[in-house]
Amino acid sequence: MSDLDQLQHFIGGEPVAPDSGEYFESTNPANRETLYQAARGNAADVQRAVAAARTAFENPRWRDLSQTRRGRLLRRLGDLIGENAEELARMEVLDNGKLLREMRGQLATVPEYYYYYAGLADKIHGDVVPASDRRVLNYTLREPLGVVGAITPWNSPLTLTTSKLAPALAVGNTVVVKPSEHTSRTALRLAELALEAGFPAGVVNVVTGFGAEAGQALVDHPDLAKISFTGSTATGARIAAATARRFIGSTLELGGKSPNIVFADADVANAAMGVVAGIFAAAGQTCIAGSRVFAQRAVYDELLERVTERARTIRIGDPLDADTELGPLAFEDQRDKVAGYVDLGRSEGARVVTGGQVSDGGLGGYFYEPTILVDVHNDMRVVREEIFGPVVAIMPFDTEDEVVRLANDTDYGLAAGVWTTNLARAHRMASRLDAGTVWVNTYRAMSPMSPRQGFKSSGVGIEHGTETVKEYTRLKSVWINTSEDPVADPFTMRS
Numbered sequence: 001m002s003d004l005d006q007l008q009h010f011i012g013g014e015p016v017a018p019d020s021g022e023y024f025e026s027t028n029p030a031n032r033e034t035l036y037q038a039a040r041g042n043a044a045d046v047q048r049a050v051a052a053a054r055t056a057f058e059n060p061r062w063r064d065l066s067q068t069r070r071g072r073l074l075r076r077l078g079d080l081i082g083e084n085a086e087e088l089a090r091m092e093v094l095d096n097g098k099l100l101r102e103m104r105g106q107l108a109t110v111p112e113y114y115y116y117y118a119g120l121a122d123k124i125h126g127d128v129v130p131a132s133d134r135r136v137l138n139y140t141l142r143e144p145l146g147v148v149g150a151i152t153p154w155n156s157p158l159t160l161t162t163s164k165l166a167p168a169l170a171v172g173n174t175v176v177v178k179p180s181e182h183t184s185r186t187a188l189r190l191a192e193l194a195l196e197a198g199f200p201a202g203v204v205n206v207v208t209g210f211g212a213e214a215g216q217a218l219v220d221h222p223d224l225a226k227i228s229f230t231g232s233t234a235t236g237a238r239i240a241a242a243t244a245r246r247f248i249g250s251t252l253e254l255g256g257k258s259p260n261i262v263f264a265d266a267d268v269a270n271a272a273m274g275v276v277a278g279i280f281a282a283a284g285q286t287c288i289a290g291s292r293v294f295a296q297r298a299v300y301d302e303l304l305e306r307v308t309e310r311a312r313t314i315r316i317g318d319p320l321d322a323d324t325e326l327g328p329l330a331f332e333d334q335r336d337k338v339a340g341y342v343d344l345g346r347s348e349g350a351r352v353v354t355g356g357q358v359s360d361g362g363l364g365g366y367f368y369e370p371t372i373l374v375d376v377h378n379d380m381r382v383v384r385e386e387i388f389g390p391v392v393a394i395m396p397f398d399t400e401d402e403v404v405r406l407a408n409d410t411d412y413g414l415a416a417g418v419w420t421t422n423l424a425r426a427h428r429m430a431s432r433l434d435a436g437t438v439w440v441n442t443y444r445a446m447s448p449m450s451p452r453q454g455f456k457s458s459g460v461g462i463e464h465g466t467e468t469v470k471e472y473t474r475l476k477s478v479w480i481n482t483s484e485d486p487v488a489d490p491f492t493m494r495s
Contacts, residue, residue: 007038007184009045009208010191012052013201019044024209026184029097029328030319030365038184041209043217046176049205050221053147053174056202062174071121074170077197078114081107084193088158088186090320095183096154097328097365098282099319106159113162116448117170124171124469126476135483141476144172145249146225148472149218151211151239152187153231154180154330155285155388161187163463164228164251165204166448168472173225177206178215182331184208211235224248226472230287233386233411233457240460251461251471253287254454255386256414258435259407260290260443263400264298266419270441271299272306275392278417278443280314280370283326284390285334287458288415290443292383293394294403300396304353304374307394311354311370316361328365329389335366338389342371345382350393351375378409386412400425408434413455417443 006023008015018039026035039045056062081088089103126140150164157179168175179187187206194204207214219227219242228251229239236252243250260278262271278290295303319327329335335358342356355371368389376383376393383393397403407416416435420426430438436453439445446452451465462468481487 005036007036007188009039009041010188010206011049013195024181026095028094029330031363032365035094038208041207041214045207046214046217046221049176049207050147050223052202053176053205054223056200057146057174059200062200062203067122070170071118073198074114074118074166077194078111080193080197082111088189091185092158093319095185096330097319099324099327101322110159110162113166113448117166121170137480137482139478141478142473143476145472145474147223148173148175149224149227150175150177151215151229152179154182157183158186160230161190167468171469171473173472174203176218178218179208181210252459253463254457254459255412256287256458257292257386257410257412258288258290258415259292259294260417261403261407262295262299262303263420264296265421268299268302271419272303274417274419274443275307276310279392280326280390283329285330285388288444290417291387291392293392294397294406295394297396297398304394308354308372311372314370316359316367318363326370328361328367332366335368338368338387338391341382341387342391345373348380349375350382378406404432411457414458
């Protein structure tokens with residue numbers, strides 16, 4: 001795909017030019033070079049995509065396909081992603097600046113999501129419910145919802161699209177994807193691979209464009225049965241309000257300000273690497289970033305020293321270079337947001353131990369140095385608000401009760417990390433922390449088999465695992481009278 005190619009929407013199994021005839025440019029954040037132009041979607045484009053998805057949903061070719069055969073299609077799609085992994089990895093690197101080696105690792109696991117839901121596809125069923133009258137049979141059915149809208153972010157577009165697409169397809173829905181305007185390419189390529197895998201035209205559709213135009217039109221479309229969204233808490237709140245007014249479902253994976261807690265009995269060297277991985281991997285552009293670190297006072301200085309030493313040696317540069325450890329932020333506004341938060345932290349009294357400066361990475365791109373803030377407390381905005389960049393606040397604590405209170409003193413509840421060799425403490429902390437995912441002596445581990453849910457302002461609904469199937473189905477209760485006796489007159493008293 002050459003520079004300045006014009007990418008069209010993918011609707012009904014084919015590329016479709018935008019209704020307005022307008023396109024927008026996508027830029028490589030590592031060097032600011034223009035990569036391509038993508039179709040600028042509007043309500044008319046969304047209407048066409050939803051209509052195509054609705055037609056495909058009602059088409060017997062998809063509607064009557066057995067669950068086992070749907071599973072085969074998902075498995076074939078997983079195979080095709082694996083076969084095209086290098087192409088897809090490089091697309092994401094150029095679009096959002098993630099490290100090539102990180103994307104190669106992600107592309108090794110993305111097919112597993114499709115394999116997992118392929119295996120689950122024909123294990124989705126209702127139940128027979130015991131009835132008080134043995135002449136009546138009561139059973140339940142799990143049915144697809146219809147057309148599902150998936151609005152996906154720019155930080156891990158292929159993985160996060162997959163976490164919505166795979167379960168939605170496994171249960172027989174059709175999907176319209178609206179990717180971030182910063183990362184359009186892999187969603188379009190994924191739709192092409194779905195068609196190649198054998199999914200009928202219109203089952204997977206992609207409309208590119210901006211949230212206020214294409215995204216809002218998708219949320220508001222009357223034929224949509226559900227929205228699944230990953231992104232900011234503010235946008236998620238607006239989507240939740242819109243879907244509630246129409247009584248349709250929404251799955252919302254939103255922001256985080258996750259605590260990473262190091263106790264005095266922890267292996268401090270391991271904990272330090274866990275802190276580094278939790279905040280500086282992916283340049284901190286992940287909702288589960290461990291951006292608040294609490295270290296028990298006895299090991300605070302050692303942990304700070306170890307994390308600082310590693311942060312100062314992190315290699316910033318071209319994400320396509322195998323030696324690079326930190327790539328750029330995904331776009332200029334995001335880089336400026338991160339820089340603004342660090343300046344805000346300074347004004348609030350925080351001290352920058354290392355980092356705290358904009359960099360061009362030697363390429364002219366949107367880089368920001370790995371940054372550590374100390375002399376901070378839980379009331380500061382840099383500690384309370386999601387920065388979404390390579391910035392960590394490190395704070396001391398004394399007791400377990402104190403750190404539980406501090407860790408839970410946040411609007412968010414997405415994830416948490418605990419570093420300890422005390423097994424009893426590990427289990428206590430797992431139960432006391434107000435977070436949907438708790439890692440002990442590790443950070444950022446995940447699997448398609450393990451459900452993930454955000455608490456509080458971190459979201460609504462479940463992604464991954466068998467539980468997510470309920471998010472994409474509706475439950476129907478069926479009652480059958482098996483008796484051939486005459487139906488009794490309801491106004492005649494029975495003796």
